[in-house]
Amino acid sequence: MPGGITHGRQVNASNTGLNYNGIDPATLTPSARTSFDVDNEVIEGLSFTGRVDVNANGVTIRNCMWVGGGESTFGILVIGDGLTMEGVTIKPAPATAWYIGLFITADAVSTTVHGCDISGCENQVSQYGADTQFIESYIHDSLLPPASEGHADNVEVYGGSATFTRCNLPMGALTADGSINISPLTVDGLDHSIAYVHVVDCAIDGGQAHIWVDNTKSVDTTHATIHNVSIVRCDFGGHTDVGTFDRYACLANADGRPTVDTQAEQDANPDAILWPTRGSQVNTWRLCSDLAPDRNGAIALPDIFDPHLNQGSGLMPGNLTDTAEPIVLDAINSVAAALFTGTLKLRICSANGSDASAGTQYSSSTDQTITFATGGASSNSQTYATLNAGDVKGWEIYDSSGTPKRIWYGLWSPVNCTAQASGDTITSTAHGLSNTQKIVFQSGYAPGGTTAGTTYFVVSATTNNFQISTTSGGSAVDITADSSTVTYGVVKTVANNGDSLVVSTGGITTSAD
Numbered sequence: 001m002p003g004g005i006t007h008g009r010q011v012n013a014s015n016t017g018l019n020y021n022g023i024d025p026a027t028l029t030p031s032a033r034t035s036f037d038v039d040n041e042v043i044e045g046l047s048f049t050g051r052v053d054v055n056a057n058g059v060t061i062r063n064c065m066w067v068g069g070g071e072s073t074f075g076i077l078v079i080g081d082g083l084t085m086e087g088v089t090i091k092p093a094p095a096t097a098w099y100i101g102l103f104i105t106a107d108a109v110s111t112t113v114h115g116c117d118i119s120g121c122e123n124q125v126s127q128y129g130a131d132t133q134f135i136e137s138y139i140h141d142s143l144l145p146p147a148s149e150g151h152a153d154n155v156e157v158y159g160g161s162a163t164f165t166r167c168n169l170p171m172g173a174l175t176a177d178g179s180i181n182i183s184p185l186t187v188d189g190l191d192h193s194i195a196y197v198h199v200v201d202c203a204i205d206g207g208q209a210h211i212w213v214d215n216t217k218s219v220d221t222t223h224a225t226i227h228n229v230s231i232v233r234c235d236f237g238g239h240t241d242v243g244t245f246d247r248y249a250c251l252a253n254a255d256g257r258p259t260v261d262t263q264a265e266q267d268a269n270p271d272a273i274l275w276p277t278r279g280s281q282v283n284t285w286r287l288c289s290d291l292a293p294d295r296n297g298a299i300a301l302p303d304i305f306d307p308h309l310n311q312g313s314g315l316m317p318g319n320l321t322d323t324a325e326p327i328v329l330d331a332i333n334s335v336a337a338a339l340f341t342g343t344l345k346l347r348i349c350s351a352n353g354s355d356a357s358a359g360t361q362y363s364s365s366t367d368q369t370i371t372f373a374t375g376g377a378s379s380n381s382q383t384y385a386t387l388n389a390g391d392v393k394g395w396e397i398y399d400s401s402g403t404p405k406r407i408w409y410g411l412w413s414p415v416n417c418t419a420q421a422s423g424d425t426i427t428s429t430a431h432g433l434s435n436t437q438k439i440v441f442q443s444g445y446a447p448g449g450t451t452a453g454t455t456y457f458v459v460s461a462t463t464n465n466f467q468i469s470t471t472s473g474g475s476a477v478d479i480t481a482d483s484s485t486v487t488y489g490v491v492k493t494v495a496n497n498g499d500s501l502v503v504s505t506g507g508i509t510t511s512a513d
Contacts, residue, residue, distance in 0.1 A: 007201045009286065009287070010168075011203070012138055013138060015136075016117040017087060021062075028047040034051065035053040036053070036061075036080075042062065043060065043061045043062070045064065048066045049093070051076075052076055053077045055080050058081070058082045059080060061084070062085075066089070069145055070096055071099065074101075075100070075118075079107050081109040085111075088117075090124075092119070092121070092143055099122050099145055101125065102118055102125045104126070107129070110130070113133065114133075115136050116138070122143065123154075124139045124140070126156045127157045127158065128160050129159075130160045130161050133163050133165070134164045140168065140172060142154055142206075152171075153171075153179075154179040154206065155169060155181065157180065158184060162197055164197075165201060169202055170206050173206075174206070178209050180197075182194060184224040184226055191223045195227060197229045198232075199211070199232070200233060203235045204236055205236065205237030208240060208252065213255070215254075230266065232276060235283070235284050236285050237286065256485070259274075262276075282300070285297065344398070348392055349361065349362060349394050352409070363390050391492070395409065396408065414489050417486050418484050419481075421482050424476045425479070426467065427464060431464065433490070435460070438493075439489065440453055440489055441453070441489075450479070460476065
């Protein structure tokens with residue numbers, strides 16, 4: 001039994017599976033059993049070539065091996081409570097693969113998988129059980145069995161609750177979905193919500209993104225929920241499918257969840273993902289020295305890939321231009337030099353720009369030179385004074401002589417909300433808007449029937465809903481389709497000569513004096 005393991009990156013084939021307790025495969029006894037039905041039975045020193053169902057409670061499987069595979073094949077299916085697996089190897093037979101190596105059903109409670117080596121499956125693990133623990137296990141290298149639909153994950157967390165501690169989870173060459181896919185399913189009318197997923201001190205690599213968090217594909221998203229996902233002190237390898245994101249992708253946050261830095265923040269909002277971005281709990285890029293750019297040792301930030309990040313959160317906004325994202329990430333993590341060809345400028349805009357050119361400068365404002373902070377520090381703030389009356393739609397940071405010109409941009413006070421075609425209504429909880437106020441929609445997140453960047457007036461405002469019009473007090477705009485991914489910003493009007501506007505670029509937070 002190995003000792004001294006402090007992180008999943010130390011876990012591999014040499015210290016898991018049969019090697020966990022130093023077992024020679026030649027000493028195993030072949031078994032034709034297809035089920036374990038006796039409570040508290042200890043199964044030890046056997047080899048299997050087909051599916052075994054664990055129906056009893058308190059079963060221990062130690063120093064055993066499964067070698068097999070084929071279309072729709074399972075290695076171990078867990079139904080009973082309290083299963084302990086220690087030093088178990090599940091691997092494919094030559095020229096084939098398992099469909100699922102370890103299937104933990106929703107009936108199973110308190111399964112523990114310790115020091116196991118599971119590989120060569122379309123999905124190494126499919127997890128629905130409650131309070132499942134994976135400890136110091138090597139779960140790796142997905143393969144597709146013959147006639148497979150080609151929908152692979154390393155680990156599927158489709159329900160229940162699970163903790164991964166000091167595990168090594170490289171998916172291998174296959175890039176479908178993620179190394180850990182956290183996506184609740186409602187199957188046959190049953191609710192398979194996810195109560196928690198804790199991933200701590202693990203090494204994770206491969207997939208389209210290393211981790212997927214996605215509640216957009218459930219049959220019943222009202223009852224199939226995801227709560228309390230935490231990713232802490234993990235290492236990421238960066239070997240993802242560049243055709244999906246065109247960049248490193250540690251997290252695919254498919255339903256736009258907020259990310260938080262502390263447990264207290266997640267306790268207040270269980271829908272949030274706990275992903276520390278400062279201090280000793282951060283996640284880190286490692287094992288990526290073969291990639292360009294090499295970010296080995298840099299902090300792995302979560303929200304580059306989330307289109308619905310609130311820019312006031314202090315994390316990386318989702319509205320960097322696509323080609324600017326790796327530049328800014330490198331700057332924050334101090335892993336590259338000569339990142340910008342010209343002086344960085346901060347501009348207050350009356351009209352948005354594009355990736356190729358900066359936006360229209362707000363009347364009477366002056367572009368401010370900023371110091372871009374590196375290594376996680378905050379950059380300087382800028383104060384705009386003597387601003388005349390007029391609409392301010394947003395801000396931009398741009399490179400005065402580089403390509404792309406526009407690096408970072410945003411609406412004023414961005415808000416994520418939904419739109420309903422029935423009633424032509426925008427729903428935004430406790431929005432605080434009043435009739436005649438002006439808003440604009442962010443590019444890519446405007447509801448059907450509207451245009452991003454166009455100024456709209458609020459009409460028929462209630463506590464949580466409002467409509468929009470092209471004129472103050474006018475008729476409501478026809479919203480042509482429902483949308484759950486709408487983002488708007490409040491248009492600011494600097495009403496009096498001499499008013500000032502303060503912009504802080506440390507975490508890109510904006511406010512009006």
